[in-house]
Structures are given as C-alpha cells and as structure tokens.
Amino acid sequence: MTRTADSLLPSSLTRNSDEYLRSYLLLALLLLNLTTCVLTVPIYLQIIGLESPATPIAAATTLACASLYLLAYWLLTRRGRFLLSANITFATLLAVNLLATQLTGGFIESPVPQLTLFTPIFALVLFGMRLGLFWLMITVGLCLLSVVLSAEGQFATQMIPDQRDRDVLKVIFFFALIFMGTTALIFHELMYQNLQNKLKQERDSYVYQASHDMLTGLPNRFQFFEYFERSLALAERKNHSLALGYIDLDGFKPINDTYGHHAGDLILETIASRLGRIIRTGDMIARFGGDEFALLIPLVDDRESVETVVQRIVEAVAHPLEEGDMKLQVTCSVGIALYPYDAEDVDDLCQKADLALYRAKEEKNSYSFFEKSLKPVSG
Structure with missing residues (x-):
C-alpha cells in the first residue's frame, strides 16, 4: 500500500x-x-x-x-x-x-x-x-x-x-x-x-557514511579506533592478546601519477575487497586514507597465527590486477605490534606498529613485528 x-x-x-x-x-x-x-x-x-x-x-x-x-x-x-x-x-x-x-x-x-x-x-x-x-x-x-x-x-x-x-x-x-x-x-x-x-x-x-570509507566500503579511522579501544579493554579484562598492524602500499603513487586517479581508485577498491576476504570474523581491516590501511586482530592465539594472516595479506596485495590493456601491480609493507607484549595502551601500541612498518618498508613487500631494538626515526 x-x-x-x-x-x-x-x-x-x-x-x-x-x-x-x-x-x-x-x-x-x-x-x-x-x-x-x-x-x-x-x-x-x-x-x-x-x-x-x-x-x-x-x-x-x-x-x-x-x-x-x-x-x-x-x-x-x-x-x-x-x-x-x-x-x-x-x-x-x-x-x-x-x-x-x-x-x-x-x-x-x-x-x-x-x-x-x-x-x-x-x-x-x-x-x-x-x-x-x-x-x-x-x-x-x-x-x-x-x-x-x-x-x-x-x-x-x-x-x-x-x-x-x-x-x-x-x-x-x-x-x-x-x-x-x-x-x-x-x-x-x-x-x-x-x-x-x-x-x-x-x-x-x-x-x-560517518564510520566507513566511501571508496572502499571499509571502516574508517574513527570506527577502527573505536573498535580498537573496545577490543583492548576486553583483552585487558580477559587476559587476551591482541595484534595491531599498519599496512602501507608500495609503488602506489607512481601508478596513480602515471595512469590517473581512476587506476588508483581501482587498485584501492580491489585490495580492500581482497583484504576483506582474508580476515576472520571479529578481525577488522580499515582504510585510514590514501594508501594506508590498518589491521586489528582482537583475539590472538600466538604470534604464528598472526604471521599466517599477515603473509596472506602480503601475497594477496602483490597479485597483479589487469584492467583493459593495463597490468597494475603494487605490493605492501606491514608493521605489527602485539598487546600486551609490546605495549599496554592504544597510543603506545600504535607507535610500536608504526616503527615496525618503517622497518618493513625498508625491504618492501614484506612484514615486520615490533622489536625492542627498533628506535623512533629522528627528524
């Protein structure tokens, strides 16, 4: 009616x-x-x-x-x-x-x-x-x-x-x-x-719209950190481990500059779709903007289980994308920090994941866990 x-x-x-x-x-x-x-x-x-x-x-x-x-x-x-x-x-x-x-x-x-x-x-x-x-x-x-x-x-x-x-x-x-x-x-x-x-x-x-990235449909920074804080509080109460990963695309800017924003948007949408299929129920992939993504695994059994997920992410991103006559390919670098081993609060864990990402980007197409030997980059 x-x-x-x-x-x-x-x-x-x-x-x-x-x-x-x-x-x-x-x-x-x-x-x-x-x-x-x-x-x-x-x-x-x-x-x-x-x-x-x-x-x-x-x-x-x-x-x-x-x-x-x-x-x-x-x-x-x-x-x-x-x-x-x-x-x-x-x-x-x-x-x-x-x-x-x-x-x-x-x-x-x-x-x-x-x-x-x-x-x-x-x-x-x-x-x-x-x-x-x-x-x-x-x-x-x-x-x-x-x-x-x-x-x-x-x-x-x-x-x-x-x-x-x-x-x-x-x-x-x-x-x-x-x-x-x-x-x-x-x-x-x-x-x-x-x-x-x-x-x-x-x-x-x-x-x-307020909680998602409009291009990829992934959660945005706001929703990610809201979920991050809830997950961290839950992990603290129940003595769970938690993994935070920062993901940065390698070689994205040259493709965006050479082929235009359409190609760049296509890459971002495709990678977001691939990452969404990899993560488990309860995990979260978010886009922070540009070619920056974040991964949250709120329930970690051991370091090896996190490594398995991250390896799949690196492999999925590196898979070439063909669009018409174009063959586009980027890779990614991932930095991971673990709670409570590396840090016990949100800000500190983010800093540790960022340091691990900086190490991973030195090699590109790789991942790195935070280690105590990593020091903040000066300047």
Whole structure:
C-alpha cells in the first residue's frame, strides 16, 4: 500500500518530512471523497428518486465536487502543490456538506451535519495549527450561521420529505463517518510507519557514511579506533592478546601519477575487497586514507597465527590486477605490534606498529613485528 502511495506522489513531497504524512492523508481524503461521489448516486436514486425536482441540483453538485476533487488530485500527484490541493479539497468538502445540510432541512433537521462537524479535524491535520485554526473558525462560523438560518426557517429546503428515509440516511452517514475516520487513522499509521522506516534508513546511511570509507566500503579511522579501544579493554579484562598492524602500499603513487586517479581508485577498491576476504570474523581491516590501511586482530592465539594472516595479506596485495590493456601491480609493507607484549595502551601500541612498518618498508613487500631494538626515526 505504501509503495503504491509512493508511486502516486512526486518526490518533492515524499522527500519533505514536514509534508510527507499530510500529503498521504490528503491523498487518502481525495480518494475517499471521489469514492463518496460515486456512491452518492445509487443512494440518491434509492432514497429520493430520479423524478425529484432536486435531481438537477444534486447532479450538478456531484459533478462539481468530482471535478474539483480531480483537480486537487492532479495538483497533488502531478504538480506537488500540496497547499493549493488541500485548500481546494477542504473548501469543496465544507461547501458540499453545508449545501447538503441546507437542502435536507437545515442544520437542526438534516442528517448531514455530523459530516460537517468532522471537517475541523481534517483542517488541523492537513494544514497544521495556524491555517488549521483559520479553517476551523470558518467551519464553526458557517455551522453557526446554518443553525441560525435553520431556527428561522430561512434558506433551507427538504429534499427528503419522508422521515424514515432521513433516518436511514442518518445511519448511513454515521457509518460513513466511522469508515472515513478509521480509514484516515489507518492510513496515517501506515504512513507514519513508512516515514519512520525512511528516517531510520537515512539515519543508518549517515551513520554508515560517518564510520566507513566511501571508496572502499571499509571502516574508517574513527570506527577502527573505536573498535580498537573496545577490543583492548576486553583483552585487558580477559587476559587476551591482541595484534595491531599498519599496512602501507608500495609503488602506489607512481601508478596513480602515471595512469590517473581512476587506476588508483581501482587498485584501492580491489585490495580492500581482497583484504576483506582474508580476515576472520571479529578481525577488522580499515582504510585510514590514501594508501594506508590498518589491521586489528582482537583475539590472538600466538604470534604464528598472526604471521599466517599477515603473509596472506602480503601475497594477496602483490597479485597483479589487469584492467583493459593495463597490468597494475603494487605490493605492501606491514608493521605489527602485539598487546600486551609490546605495549599496554592504544597510543603506545600504535607507535610500536608504526616503527615496525618503517622497518618493513625498508625491504618492501614484506612484514615486520615490533622489536625492542627498533628506535623512533629522528627528524
């Protein structure tokens, strides 16, 4: 149902959260009123009859209403003119209900006023507080005028002389009122749920963009260190070991400069995909920017298990990439530091992994574990 409604309304309305729910309620109201115009014909013929002198008035009123509702429907669904469509719809609804009231004995005797009294609810829902109160005052004023005119017996006629027919019509309108109100509430709830789902999708999208690299889809620096700190705290509580690896591509800049950013982006996307297939569940590969990546293994059995993962990473990165006539190849250097053997806090472990990376880049296409003999590079 919501998909059908989405297809009817222009994107300018469905993207606007302020008008989203009201647009769908207006759409529901228009469809209900158009349906009512159609159903009025057999009810009229059954109760009043075709030979009644009021038939031309009823026919003209029904045709005018249907035309105005169709115009409002066109403005809403084809032009996205919510406010204009809502004003036309509400004015038509109010006018026809008041006219029907006066043609069926006036406000006091008519079976129609109960529909007129329902219009203020639509006004507040469709227009919001300010314009809704404006239409509410107009509705109340016209209803009071109708009451006064009915009390004085002016500007009113009775198209339904039989009291039994008026009672039947009153019951019909009573159930029609319940149906319209219930349908509007159901429609409102469906659209509200749809809106909540869309807002959740947007929120999830923003969260994803804030925590992931848009080119490769890997976690970014922010998410990596958030996960890193949680993993380090867990490892400290449970006496687990943890491995941090810094990965830097060798030969990436010359390819980027020679073949352009398209080739560089292709390499980064391909390597990210390869690395994602290598790591285990619970491990994390992140892109820090440029050609820099990071590896986190939160549960380490021994140094050999880390070495196995790193060797697979070095081999996967070194595998050539063919794109058209181009054969692109880069390698990588990896520096690894282990908790708690090399360091016991985040900053210190990062420094140790960086020193190990510097050692690995001296050879290129290799990896290096931190050793105490490694000293910070001066200058």
